[in-house]
Structures are given as structure tokens and as C-alpha cells.
Amino acid sequence: MHRTPTHLHDVRLPRWLLPADWPLVHGLPALAQLEMAHGRITALTPAMPQPQQQQATPQAWQLHGALALPGFVDAHVHLDKTFTLPRIPHIVPGLLGAIEAMMADREGWTHEDVRQRADRALQWAWEAGSTRLRTHVDWWEADRVPVAWPVLGELAQDWRGRIRLERVSLMRLAFYEDAQQADALARRVAASGPDALLGGFVHTSHWNEAGLRQLLLAAQRHGLDVDLHVDEELEPSAHGLATIARLLGEIGFEGRVVCGHVCALAAQDEATALRTLDAVARAPITLVSLPATNLLLQDAVTGRTPRQRGLTLVKEARERGIPLLLASDNVQDPFCRLGSYDPVDALATGALVGQLPEPFDTWSESLCRADWLERAPAATQAPSLIGAPADLVLLCDADAHGFPSRAARRVVLREGALAHGTPPPAWRGPQA
Template sequence: MQSSNEMILHNVRLPLMDENMFYKIIIQDGMYKRIEQQPGYATEVRALSIMDGKQVEVSEIDVEGRIILPSFVDIHTHMDKAFSLKDVPNESGTLQEAISNYSQKAHLFSKEEIKKRVYRSALQSLSFGTTHIRTHVNFELDVSQTLALEHLQAVLEVKSELSPYVSMQVVPMFSKMSGRTKREMEIIEEAIQLGVDGIGGAPHIFPDAEANIEKLFQLAIKYDKFIDLHVDENDNPAICTIEQLIEKTKQYGLQGRVTAGHLCSLAAMEQKKADQIMSSMAEQQINAITLPGANMYLQGRADRGVVRRGITRVKELVEYSVPVATASDNINDPFHPFGRGDMLQIGLLTAYAAHMASKTEILHVLKMITTIPGRMFGIDNHQVEPGAYANFVVFDTNDVYDMFGSSSPSRYIFTKGKWLTSTTESHSFGDRKLEDLWNGIKQSATIKL
């Protein structure tokens, strides 16, 4: 007997489990109760199609062979800066100008403006299937102590207000730690006690990087927070603060609680040194995050002839068993003028830039935007399996290559016990003959095959 709070999905494809099989999924109280392998495509299902627009009202749905993935986890964003490009341009396209221009304009941005940016980026990301977001937040202490706290509070307020729909982690970026006065350190500790989730920063851009890293680790230990740093976002192979991060992780026993984003200079290092670093990262259980959009845009600006891609050694890190996720980083701001908060788009960029296009590699890219960052976020089991929370996306395709190729324009998002949003797209032609041809192709195309 089916309970009133139970939902059944038929004819589901789960490529991260077995892409050749069909599954029946039973969800109860917002959690996966059972995942059953079907002997084949069930043709006698008495359930509404997910495409008929009434799926939010029914308890039994025929997915018709479409792909379901765990919902997306965007593990590295900057929501406070999103959609600021018009106010903060970047003519050179360099990281240095982006940092400088934003800092110079920071005093002009009100708390309400910051909140609007975070709302927009969070909801836009949710519409594409992202249910968990970790955002880094500028802490402009050198501009104004009041402004630094206000901007952070703005993000924390949106986190609280959107908590019934999106799970957010907030990580302030603390800078110049070794030279802070006693009063400035009090402000930083006050910020941490507002309810942030982790300790962030970009120590590699300062000359005393090692001292900065030490201070950040001390704060993380004192307040029991994870560490998520921007690390070696530079073309220069001599910039290698990842070594200090490895050393501090070992010294303080923080294995599994330290994340290194970017790691661009790792790609420029000679092979022997890079191998040693990647091996040590795996040994100390340091997470890695690649940010292909921003890194390809910002890095290699001084190169001539062969221009470096900018991203880190993704495939090699995976081979060394370092957990590697990919994330959106920046959206429509001086650090990255493009992007839209769509993790499928970020997965496609990763596949291109990291040369990950075999079937096995494509499936791993899907894990890099779902299950792998889910573990970094702290979700015990962000997978489609019994006992896990049912946070998933239904894609209007039955093939992972088509999913990337078409960016799967139609998606249906289920999270926190309900169908939350859907994104659909339709095509039409002004010419009647073309319209008839197109509609005929659509009708003859069978999702289940």
C-alpha cells in the first residue's frame, strides 16, 4: 500500500549507477526508500509523464527513460560579486586588475545591493539544478570595518532566508593576516562568530604567504571551521604555497578539512615537483577544486604563441586519488564576465579544458559536479541510494553526451521533499514546413531508447 507522502518514479536512468539499466525509485518523507532495478522498460505503467506539467500533484510518475542525477553542488562561488561587471569592468582581463577594480568600488555597494546579487545568483543556480552552494565573500577590512561586516551579514541573511530551498555555506576571505592589529583581529573574530561556515583567503598573493596560512589555520582550529583557500592562482610555477598548505594540514592534523581552489601554478611546474605535490595532497586528504571558466579567462594573459589553458592538472590529480570538484567561481563580474550558474555548463568546460571526453571520464565529470563536491560540502550521502535525502535533477535526455551537447534545456528539480522548480525550453520555426519537420522529429524520438 502506497502512503500519502510516498512518490514512485518509473523508467529512470541512473548513469552513475548503471547507464544501461532502467530503475524504479521509491521516495518517502523526502528520502530514498528503495531503488529497484527494472527487468526492462516498463510499458504498462499507469502514471503521468513528467513532461505533462502535472508532476507536482501526483505521487507516481513515468520518467520515460530520462536521466536522473543527484542535484548539483557548486562548491566554489563568489555570490557577493555576481552580476557586478557593469559597475566594475576589467579592461585587461587580468586577475590583478579585477582585484584592484573591485576593491576600489567596494565602498559603493550597499548591503541591499549585495543581498540582491546573492538572491539572483542563488535562485538562478537553483533553476538549473544546484541545491547546495559554498560562496566565498570578500572581507574588505582595509576599505571599512563596518562595510566588511555589513557585506558578510548580507550574505548570511540571504543564506538564512533561502534555507528552506537552497543550502548555503559562507566562507569569508581574510587577507594580510600576519600584519593585522589587535583591533582588526577582533573584527575578524567577530565576523567568524556571526555564523560563517569556513575560513577562506588567498594567501599566495601576499609576500608573507606562510605567515598568513599559519594565522588562517589557527583561526580554523580555534573556531572549529574547515579551511577553503584560493591557492596559487598564478601562471608562475615559483608560486607554490600549496606546499605550505600540505605542511600545515599535516602539522595540525586537519586531514579532510582543507580545500585548495584553483592550483593554477601546479600546471606550470616541472613534472617531478608536481608529482610530489599531488602525492602529498592525496596523503593529507586535501581537496582540490578547479575553476575552468575564470581560470581560462584570467590566466595565460602574458603568454605568446602557445597560451596556457590556466586550469590545474585535473586528470593527474584524479589519478593520484585527490578528490577534485569543479565549480562556477564567478558570474558576470570582473573576474569572469560569462557564466550563468549552470553546473552542467561548468562540467562541459571541464571536459573540454581537461580533455575528459571518454565515457568513463564524462561520468567522472558528472561526479565532479554532484557527489564529489557533495562530500566536500559535508553531505554524508549525496547519491541516489536508499537512506539518502532525495535531492535530484531529471534531465530531458537519455544520453550523457547529449546532456552536455544540448545542455539539457529541460530539467526538473526535486529537493527538500518537493518538486521545487523546472526549466524548460521550446523551439519553433517561422516556416511551416520546418515546424512540421521539427515536430515530427520530436514525436518520433523516443527518450527510452
């Protein structure tokens, strides 16, 4: 079978990725034909009906209705912490217990230790079909660059052309309270390269509005986008997200701010939560939900079944046109003992917990929209496949009704070439 197909016949694409006038068959999007050349998608047309249906050849794959998605973006991970779980003997349930365990383990981190663990994670992400990862990096001393920061910068270079790796400086808001220090931190992050972002931890236990304001002002001065951990708790009084939306308007912030977690929305009364989301819809904010980690950390008490879910208000955010992504977050560390750097797993968890309808046709968008991390995303405008890189994830066994079930076996194309996986025999032509 040719490793660089020129045509994909009878492929099932999600509704959100297709033109508005795409034909329907029994209420569902008709199958598609994709043409590819020079690493890009050159044509997208409805599949021809029988008996004109194209047959597979070595350079034309017949997918028989197999699902396809663009390459994934895993918008919130922690490569510095990943795969540390086996060496941590005891973890107190909950977010603060995980932080305590992690701080003890990080005392033994070395350049080689971080590099080995993070490189393994990137390999898993590559095999899953991700084209872009954004990792937060714990930055515990204001005057000292953490060991993981330059290591992940090196890995970003090593993986360039396969995965775009971005780094976020995860700091306490108190580090930014002094305007001069905030400026120095922003300058240092900006000097790290174009894929570095300013970040912070916004939580009631460390609330500091002055620090939050100075963080945003420093980012504005240095042309940095911002990525924050926000309201990762089920405290109804948490108002980090609402404050960020207000400050962005007051500052006239020109970049993009990504707010991860925002679990507290699910614990607030309906009017308060929806009022906050209305403000977010008017601001340059993208939300990222982390279903697996939030389920494990929120309402966590030893020996007690949790009563509350950690998922934020994903349906209400989507209804307001707010860019919303789902991501892996922590993988096999004190914050989450599970994980595989497969964004489809995040959607599978979110679909069950959030009772999400049409996971393939609607919610798979939350795994693929890398443009929602950019400064001016087109939140409501469907992206065009024509001219886009032929970075595709082909799901061998899944169907649109049961997705994301049976999504483990997949074929990954990068710039139109087979990068990972083995195409099923049914896709192969007679000369293969």
C-alpha cells in the same frame, strides 16, 4: 501530472552513484527505478524489462531513459561581486586587473545593492538545481566587517530549506601574521554561525607562510574549516598548495581545507606537480577547479591569444582519490564576464578543456558530492541514494553519450516535489 511523484521509472543514473554490482546493458548501467516517500528516496532497483515495464501514472513518472543527478553543490562562487560587470567600463585583462576594477566598484556597494544582486544569483542557482552554495566574501580591512558579510548571512536565513549558503572570509594572509589578530578574526568568523569558514588568498604576490600557519592554527582553535584561494596563477615557482599540505601535517589539523584554483600545478614540471598532489592525497584537502574563470584570467594579455590553459591537474588529482569539485566561481563580474550559476556549465567547459572522458558517468560526481566539503568525506566510497533526500535534477533532453550537451531543459525535484521546470509530455501518464 502529479507534482510529487512516488516512482520514477526508467531513469538513467551515473555509474558513480550506483552500487558496484549494478547490472550493465551493453556495457552501460541499466536503467533504474526510484521510489520516494516523505521527501526521501526509499528504494532503488534496476528497471524491469519489457513487457513488464511500468507505465506512467499521475504519481509514477515514466522517464524513458532521461538522465538524473542529485542536487548540485556549487562549491566556490562570489555573490558579493556578482552581476557588477555592466557598470564597470574598463577592465585590464588578467587576475590583477580584475582585482583593481573590483576594488574601484566596491566603493559604491550598499546593503541593498549586494542583497539584490546576490538574491538574483541564488534564484538562478535554485532553478539550475543547486542545493548548496559556498560564497567567498572579500574582506579588505582586518578591523572592519565588509558590507556583504551580514547581507549574505541574512540571505542564508531567507533561503534556508531551499539552498544551504555558506560564507568564507576571503582575506590577505598578512591579516593573520599576528597570532592575536588571527585569533580575533577567527573568533569573529566563528561567531557568524555554523556555515561560516575562515579563508585567505594564497599567491606569490602576497606570499606569507607565517600568516598561512597562523590562519590554520586560529581555525583549529575555533573549530573552523578553511577555504582558500591557492596558486591562482601560472607561475611555476608557486608552492602554496605544497606548503598547505605540509603545514596541515605539522599542525595536525582536524578540520577540512578546501583549496580552490591551484592553477600553478599545470605550469610546473611533472615531477614537482605530482609530488605535490601525492602530499595533498595524504592531507584533509578538497580541491575545487574553476574552469571558466581560470581560462579567462590565466595567460591573459590584450590582443594576444592565450597559449596556456588555466585548468589544474584534475585527472591526476582524481587518480589519487583526492576529492575534487568543479564550480561556477565568478559570474558576470570583472573576473568572468560569463556564467549562469549552473554547475553543469562548469563541467561542460572543463570537459572540453581537460579532455575529460565519460562526463556523465564519471565527472558529474564533481558537481554533486557535497560530502567532499565536510570534515571527513568518503572520497572513494559511492554515496547511497537510499534514505537520501529526494533532491534530484532530471535532464529532459540530454543523453549519457553527449552530456553535458542539451542539459539546459531540466526538472528539479526537492524532497520529491516538483520545484522547477515542466515535465515533458512523454513523462505523463494517461490520467495526468
